[in-house]
Amino acid sequence: MEIKEKIFDVYKIRNDFPCLKRKIRGKDLIYFDNAATTQRPKQVIEAIKEFYENYNANVHRGVHTLSYEASVKYEEAHQKVAEFIGAKGMEEIIFTRNASEALNLVAYSIGIHELEEGDEIITTLMEHHSNIVPWQMLRKVKKIKLHYVNVLKNGTLDLEHLEKLLNKKTKIVAFTLASNFLGTITPAKEIIKIIRNKSDAIIVCDGAQAVPHIKVNVKEIDCDFLAVSGHKMLGPTGTGFLYGKKHLLEKMEPFLYGGDMIFEVTTEGATWNELPWKFEAGTPNIAGGIGLSAAIDYLNEIGMENIENHEKELLEYALRRMREIEDIEIYGHKEQDALGLISFNIKGVHPHDIAGICDEEGIAIRSGHHCTQPLMRHFCIENSARASFYIYNTKEEIDVFIEVLKKIKKYFSK
Amino acid sequence: MIEEIYEIILDHYKNPRNYGKMENPDIEYEGGNPYCGDEIKMQFKLKNGVIEDVKFSGRGCAISQASASILTEYLKGKKIEEIKNFKKEEHLKNLGMELSPVRMKCALLAYEVMRIALFGEEEIGK
Numbered sequence: 172m173e174i175k176e177k178i179f180d181v182y183k184i185r186n187d188f189p190c191l192k193r194k195i196r197g198k199d200l201i202y203f204d205n206a207a208t209t210q211r212p213k214q215v216i217e218a219i220k221e222f223y224e225n226y227n228a229n230v231h232r233g234v235h236t237l238s239y240e241a242s243v244k245y246e247e248a249h250q251k252v253a254e255f256i257g258a259k260g261m262e263e264i265i266f267t268r269n270a271s272e273a274l275n276l277v278a279y280s281i282g283i284h285e286l287e288e289g290d291e292i293i294t295t296l297m298e299h300h301s302n303i304v305p306w307q308m309l310r311k312v313k314k315i316k317l318h319y320v321n322v323l324k325n326g327t328l329d330l331e332h333l334e335k336l337l338n339k340k341t342k343i344v345a346f347t348l349a350s351n352f353l354g355t356i357t358p359a360k361e362i363i364k365i366i367r368n369k370s371d372a373i374i375v376c377d378g379a380q381a382v383p384h385i386k387v388n389v390k391e392i393d394c395d396f397l398a399v400s401g402h403k404m405l406g407p408t409g410t411g412f413l414y415g416k417k418h419l420l421e422k423m424e425p426f427l428y429g430g431d432m433i434f435e436v437t438t439e440g441a442t443w444n445e446l447p448w449k450f451e452a453g454t455p456n457i458a459g460g461i462g463l464s465a466a467i468d469y470l471n472e473i474g475m476e477n478i479e480n481h482e483k484e485l486l487e488y489a490l491r492r493m494r495e496i497e498d499i500e501i502y503g504h505k506e507q508d509a510l511g512l513i514s515f516n517i518k519g520v521h522p523h524d525i526a527g528i529c530d531e532e533g534i535a536i537r538s539g540h541h542c543t544q545p546l547m548r549h550f551c552i553e554n555s556a557r558a559s560f561y562i563y564n565t566k567e568e569i570d571v572f573i574e575v576l577k578k579i580k581k582y583f584s585k
Numbered sequence: 586m587i588e589e590i591y592e593i594i595l596d597h598y599k600n601p602r603n604y605g606k607m608e609n610p611d612i613e614y615e616g617g618n619p620y621c622g623d624e625i626k627m628q629f630k631l632k633n634g635v636i637e638d639v640k641f642s643g644r645g646c647a648i649s650q651a652s653a654s655i656l657t658e659y660l661k662g663k664k665i666e667e668i669k670n671f672k673k674e675e676h677l678k679n680l681g682m683e684l685s686p687v688r689m690k691c692a693l694l695a696y697e698v699m700r701i702a703l704f705g706e707e708e709i710g711k
């Protein structure tokens with residue numbers, strides 16, 4: 172622990188991120204929009220460059236050297252992701268463009284082929300639109316029922332409500348490991364126990380916010396699927412992945428059809444390639460996968476525990492300082508475990524103005540509905556501002572942010 | 586700093602001019618910006634080709650609301666012929682500050698609503 176703590180030097184880490192050197196209208200960039208997408212370290216950018224400059228080729232196809240090298244690296248990327256989340260091996264990891272595509276994969280492959288009229292799906296009011304809209308699609312085309320688990324006033328899931336909704340007709344339960352609006356980390360192990368007790372449902376976890384920030388182990392929580400965004404954990408844009416239990420992936424129908432995903436094609440039909448390639452039709456985002464692999468190396472080098480501790484410190488500090496401001500309303504963050512992410516409003520100030528003025532001071536924060544409209548409606552708010560932290564953020568940056576918020580409060584509140 | 590840059594905007598945001606609704610307007614139009622939820626409605630009373638009265642109502646960020654207030658001040662008493670040549674750049678100048686491209690949409694909402702109200706649907710997206 173001693174040694175690990177020494178390795179975590181936020182100023183050294185910052186040096187690895189070229190974009191953090193940007194000036195915005197002459198001011199130092201303060202990047203607090205990490206829940207949307209993170210910055211990338213030079214190690215990731217270099218890995219992508221290295222691929223394009225030294226072994227650029229298609230994967231799985233050629234006997235030539237470049238193709239072989241690219242294939243090895245691309246497969247290794249799957250293996251690294253598998254180890255990172257505690258999966259059995261790369262056959263359980265499917266690369267996608269983002270977390271949304273990973274959730275759609277499950278909705279199409281299982282939903283379309285295996286659900287029947289009258290079956291039930293449970294999601295929650297806490298979800299990102301990505302973990303709601305695909306299930307609504309199934310409701311429409313398969314005539315299934317869709318239920319939403321309530322969110323309590325303190326910003327946690329109502330587990331008693333979940334228990335009541337579960338029954339033998341429940342075929343899929345999809346819930347997030349952490350909320351991108353409230354910051355709340357959901358008690359996944361406990362939730363999954365409840366589900367398994369009362370149904371045989373397939374359990375789909377949205378790890379888009381959790382996996383970049385806290386240690387997630389799929390064996391420990393025992394989910395069936397996990398959807399993750401690579402671009403929210405230092406990886407390139409256009410990357411994400413789906414973890415699925417091998418025995419489920421084996422019997423599932425493919426999602427996209429075409430090249431690379433087949434074993435053999437005749438004019439009569441086709442048989443499917445082995446896992447995970449059965450679910451990766453066409454030429455994949457090879458450079459992206461290799462970049463994601465470098466991002467995971469980077470996170471492992473720092474250590475997820477250190478990342479968690481650093482963000483916890485930032486969160487506690489930011490909450491304490493923000494609460495100094497009169498008339499600020501902070502959503503969530505009551506007692507529960509939470510990510511370094513704070514959604515808030517200042518009374519009498521439109522969140523768009525908060526984000527706009529922060530931008531003038533070089534601070535990048537989000538404003539809007541954060542793709543969680545049902546949740547926001549549940550809390551009777553239309554939009555909010557949101558600041559979200561990552562490994563390279565500092566208390567000094569939070570101090571600058573607080574000063575700007577105080578000025579906004581002073582001059583803009585009616 | 587903030588208070589200086591935003592001087593005119595803040596003045597109009599906190600004390601909007603011509604805010605409210607009128608009975609029996611000759612023309613009215615309402616527009617919104619779904620991305621950020623800004624909404625502006627403008628109502629006009631016309632007489633002999635002149636804007637006799639104008640009112641706006643709506644909700645949204647300071648820029649969108651102040652911009653509407655500033656615009657109504659400019660419009661009141663002007664000939665419609667004259668307004669026809671009133672460019673959006675001139676309206677932006679009246680706001681008294683440089684806007685980043687992202688906030689331009691907020692600032693131009695009222696202007697667009699006015700153009701559509703007075704000069705018709707073909708103004709949409711101009």
Ligand SMILES: Cc1ncc(COP(=O)(O)O)c(C=O)c1O
Pocket residue numbers: 206207268269270271272298299301302347349350351377379380399400401411542
């Ligand atoms: C909780 C959650 N789920 C899913 C997504 C969608 O991720 P992606 O944009 O990678 O599809 C996000 C991203 O904003 C998110 O915060």
